Amino acid sequence: MSAEVLSSGAGRRPDTSESGFGMTLDRREFLQWLGAGVIWVVTETGVWAQARRTGSGARADGLPLGARLHLGEDGTITLFCGKVECGQGARTELTLAAAEELRVRPEQIRVVLADTAEVPDDGITAGSRTTPATVPAVRRAAAAAREWLRQVAARQWQVDVAGLKVEEGKVRHPESGRSLGYADAARLAADDPAWQQPVPARVELTPASQWQVLGRSATRPNARDLVTGTHRYPSDLRRPGMWYGRVLRPPAYGARLVSVNLSAAEKAVPGSLAVREGDFVGVAAPTSAAAQRALKALAATAEWSESPHPSSRAVYEYLRRNVEGGVPANPFAEEWAAASRRLRATYHVAYVQHVPMETRAALAEWEGDHLTVWMGTQNPFGCRNELARALGMPLEKVRVVVPDFGGGFGGKHTAEAGIEAARLARAARRPVLVHWTRTEEFTWAYFRPAAVIDVEATLGPDGRLTSWHFININSGRAALDTPYNVGRSHCQFVAARSPMRQGSYRVLAATANHFARESAMDELAAMAGQDPLEFRRAHLPAGRLRTVLEEAARRFGWTEKTKSRPPGVGYGLACGTEKGSYVAACVEVAVDEPQGRIEVRKVCQVFECGAILHPENLRAQVEGCILMGLGPALWEEMRFANGRVANAALSRYRVPRFTDVPELEVHLLDRPDLESAGGGETPIVAVAPAIANAVAQATGRRIRQMPIRLDAAS
Amino acid sequence: METSYSLVVNGERRTVASEPGRSLLEVLREDLGLTGTKYGCGEGQCGACTVLVNGQRAHACTVTIEEVAGKTVTTIEGLAIQDRLHPVQEAFLQEQAFQCGYCTPGMILSAVALLQQRPHPTEKEILEWMNGNLCRCCGYPRILRAVRRAAELWRREP
Ligand code: FES
Numbered sequence: 033m034s035a036e037v038l039s040s041g042a043g044r045r046p047d048t049s050e051s052g053f054g055m056t057l058d059r060r061e062f063l064q065w066l067g068a069g070v071i072w073v074v075t076e077t078g079v080w081a082q083a084r085r086t087g088s089g090a091r092a093d094g095l096p097l098g099a100r101l102h103l104g105e106d107g108t109i110t111l112f113c114g115k116v117e118c119g120q121g122a123r124t125e126l127t128l129a130a131a132e133e134l135r136v137r138p139e140q141i142r143v144v145l146a147d148t149a150e151v152p153d154d155g156i157t158a159g160s161r162t163t164p165a166t167v168p169a170v171r172r173a174a175a176a177a178r179e180w181l182r183q184v185a186a187r188q189w190q191v192d193v194a195g196l197k198v199e200e201g202k203v204r205h206p207e208s209g210r211s212l213g214y215a216d217a218a219r220l221a222a223d224d225p226a227w228q229q230p231v232p233a234r235v236e237l238t239p240a241s242q243w244q245v246l247g248r249s250a251t252r253p254n255a256r257d258l259v260t261g262t263h264r265y266p267s268d269l270r271r272p273g274m275w276y277g278r279v280l281r282p283p284a285y286g287a288r289l290v291s292v293n294l295s296a297a298e299k300a301v302p303g304s305l306a307v308r309e310g311d312f313v314g315v316a317a318p319t320s321a322a323a324q325r326a327l328k329a330l331a332a333t334a335e336w337s338e339s340p341h342p343s344s345r346a347v348y349e350y351l352r353r354n355v356e357g358g359v360p361a362n363p364f365a366e367e368w369a370a371a372s373r374r375l376r377a378t379y380h381v382a383y384v385q386h387v388p389m390e391t392r393a394a395l396a397e398w399e400g401d402h403l404t405v406w407m408g409t410q411n412p413f414g415c416r417n418e419l420a421r422a423l424g425m426p427l428e429k430v431r432v433v434v435p436d437f438g439g440g441f442g443g444k445h446t447a448e449a450g451i452e453a454a455r456l457a458r459a460a461r462r463p464v465l466v467h468w469t470r471t472e473e474f475t476w477a478y479f480r481p482a483a484v485i486d487v488e489a490t491l492g493p494d495g496r497l498t499s500w501h502f503i504n505i506n507s508g509r510a511a512l513d514t515p516y517n518v519g520r521s522h523c524q525f526v527a528a529r530s531p532m533r534q535g536s537y538r539v540l541a542a543t544a545n546h547f548a549r550e551s552a553m554d555e556l557a558a559m560a561g562q563d564p565l566e567f568r569r570a571h572l573p574a575g576r577l578r579t580v581l582e583e584a585a586r587r588f589g590w591t592e593k594t595k596s597r598p599p600g601v602g603y604g605l606a607c608g609t610e611k612g613s614y615v616a617a618c619v620e621v622a623v624d625e626p627q628g629r630i631e632v633r634k635v636c637q638v639f640e641c642g643a644i645l646h647p648e649n650l651r652a653q654v655e656g657c658i659l660m661g662l663g664p665a666l667w668e669e670m671r672f673a674n675g676r677v678a679n680a681a682l683s684r685y686r687v688p689r690f691t692d693v694p695e696l697e698v699h700l701l702d703r704p705d706l707e708s709a710g711g712g713e714t715p716i717v718a719v720a721p722a723i724a725n726a727v728a729q730a731t732g733r734r735i736r737q738m739p740i741r742l743d744a745a746s
Numbered sequence: 747m748e749t750s751y752s753l754v755v756n757g758e759r760r761t762v763a764s765e766p767g768r769s770l771l772e773v774l775r776e777d778l779g780l781t782g783t784k785y786g787c788g789e790g791q792c793g794a795c796t797v798l799v800n801g802q803r804a805h806a807c808t809v810t811i812e813e814v815a816g817k818t819v820t821t822i823e824g825l826a827i828q829d830r831l832h833p834v835q836e837a838f839l840q841e842q843a844f845q846c847g848y849c850t851p852g853m854i855l856s857a858v859a860l861l862q863q864r865p866h867p868t869e870k871e872i873l874e875w876m877n878g879n880l881c882r883c884c885g886y887p888r889i890l891r892a893v894r895r896a897a898e899l900w901r902r903e904p
């Protein structure tokens with residue numbers, strides 16, 4: 033195991049209250065900020081990433097305790113973690129996790145997140161993994177530190193460790209009344225090699241029944257900075273001598289640059305800089321307006337060669353035609369032939385954007401051949417690797433720092449803006465900030481994949497499913513398999529050649545797969561002449577999914593409501609599971625057919641993800657998922673033709689607003705007896721199919737497409 | 747060609763040498779070091795850049811520097827009086843009405859503008875007034891609670 037070991041020297045702590053939120057400190061300043069205390073172990077580039085890859089599930093196994101936690105002689109406790117904060121609540125949750133096991137108040141803990149030079153690689157912040165993987169790793173380390181405190185006290189007092197208890201930040205010896213805090217222990221045993229030892233894989237964690245801090249709500253540590261405007265998001269960072277960069281974008285997807293006259297930039301804005309490196313062309317200038325003017329002048333001289341690109345109107349046929357190896361056929365010919373009733377349906381899901389409030393932003397600064405990039409990304413270590421590759425540099429010379437940033441939703445896994453800023457900064461010999469415009473974000477960030485989903489299902493004479501054939505073209509595997517008892521089942525994802533650059537999005541393809549599956553379940557229920565709730569119950573074994581479904585239906589009053597339905601109103605339900613959590617939603621819609629208007633009036637959702645760590649934050653995530661989900665359900669769709677996006681602006685791409693918020697009833701089922709799963713993604717999957725089902729009930733028309741539009745051919 | 751513009755920002759007279767046509771948003775963020783006002787769309791659609799110009803709500807992204815010359819501008823940095831938060835900030839804090847927080851300054855300024863005009867807004871007035879402000883984390887229910895709470899606090903200590 034190779035790790036650089038540094039004793040943090042004593043010294044006055046500079047006032048850098050923002051350091052924990054991604055501000056710029058070099059190693060010396062960082063050590064000063066950390067303050068004197070136990071041995072701090074900086075994780076060496078790549079080593080822990082490797083340990084993580086080979087370790088099974090339990091990430092950061094083999095990580096020295098001193099790389100995860102630092103106890104200061106002045107009583108500060110610092111937690112190091114490779115996750116990022118972009119609104120999903122990791123900073124608070126990790127603080128609570130450490131406080132719980134250390135038996136201290138959360139306010140005593142500072143958290144340094146996502147600085148590749150100073151924190152361990154905890155993997156990408158995605159897939160709802162912080163809660164089930166990183167929280168336990170942090171708790172193990174904190175519990176190990178608590179144990180260490182007992183050991184130090186036992187040695188100091190020459191007593192049996194078994195008689196020592198840790199509470200309220202101190203270890204106590206009840207018989208003698210002595211006590212010792214973390215700061216005292218840090219002074220007494222600062223050089224204890226225990227801090228260089230790996231966190232033991234087995235440490236006893238506090239059971240949920242005894243939690244004092246976890247399971248309750250807490251405020252975000254930097255909340256005040258958010259309401260006063262003092263928190264520095266990546267796009268807010270400024271460095272001495274910094275310039276603003278802009279990048280030349282092709283006029284259309286697939287267009288290649290033939291020629292460009294770089295000197296046009298200098299002519300338009302004297303003193304500005306223009307760079308070309310292969311296909312990359314960018315400018316930098318002292319203000320954004322100047323950079324924009326330089327870019328415009330330069331763009332006017334650019335010549336491009338374009339190639340054909342399919343339009344969004346024809347994209348579903350295009351995807352079907354471009355499946356690698358063809359679309360698999362239904363293997364259940366016998367069931368198909370023998371069935372009492374059959375469903376054959378295809379569902380479409382449009383390409384959409386994530387539209388985080390903060391568009392991509394990165395500030396790059398070179399010091400000799402070392403590069404530091406501050407940027408908004410969910411993938412700090414991955415982006416460091418991407419930067420190193422793009423710029424032809426060794427990993428250890430690239431540092432990525434991620435200040436708490438303005439929204440990710442699965443859309444910020446890549447380093448584009450960082451690479452652009454780094455190229456410009458290298459040429460300009462000064463720091464450069466690149467902050468994408470909304471149009472750039474709409475056009476050049478990756479999209480949530482479009483989906484074409486074929487469903488073929490058969491019912492027996494008793495109204496039970498006998499076979500289920502489900503093919504997802506292009507969008508992905510997440511939640512592909514059906515949780516229902518369907519007889520014989522064949523669920524498969526097949527890749528297609530996507531004409532759009534695509535990537536992840538909150539809960540990946542689980543939304544598309546649930547949309548198709550839960551729509552199809554309603555269509556089948558109607559064929560079987562059964563109520564959608566009863567039809568699902570008949571095909572679901574007892575368990576967590578059925579529990580949330582029944583709970584949502586009960587709270588919504590499904591049975592009573594559907595008995596007497598006013599005209600123009602529809603009720604729909606849907607349920608599902610992904611990433612270890614369970615969700616069900618019932619919705620009420622009002623439909624104005626002549627106007628083509630669908631109004632979602634009420635959403636009642638039940639969600640269960642095991643033991644709840646931070647209830648208020650979980651509620652915020654569930655509400656946020658439901659409301660965000662209304663967008664792709666009802667309006668969001670990238671429209672493009674000839675390689676050009678037609679609606680790359682918020683004035684032409686409708687996302688949910690205040691007046692779209694329906695009556696919300698959110699119920700969180702706590703299961704302290706179960707492991708905690710993440711809750712920031714799965715709560716989005718039920719809302720779209722529930723709406724489609726409600727619209728079908730209100731109008732008699734089945735819309736097999738997201739966004740669900742009444743003008744769509746059904 | 748650079749021109750000199752004078753305006754009062756958060757109670758302080760500031761002079762900016764700038765080419766004309768630049769947005770107030772850019773000048774605040776790049777020349778005056780006031781990065782609390784955010785960019786979200788550049789076309790008046792998201793409210794992230796909301797400020798007060800002569801006490802009225804404005805989108806800093808669609809206002810040019812020459813249009814605000816001689817006027818007073820209030821940004822998120824100008825609301826608290828030293829350590830004492832403005833009641834609207836206090837309400838957002840108490841309700842934890844933010845996830846990523848990027849929309850928060852604009853939300854707060856919009857709410858301030860609303861309450862200045864209507865200290866007793868109805869639910870409908872709140873919704874319609876705030877509708878120009880986007881929150882992509884979709885924390886709308888909490889933000890609404892914060893605005894209602896702000897109205898209460900406001901009435902107590904204007
Ligand atoms: S940035 Fe001004 S309204 Fe969006």
Ligand code: FES
Nearest residue numbers: 845847881882883
């Ligand atoms: S809190 Fe993230 S955009 Fe509103």
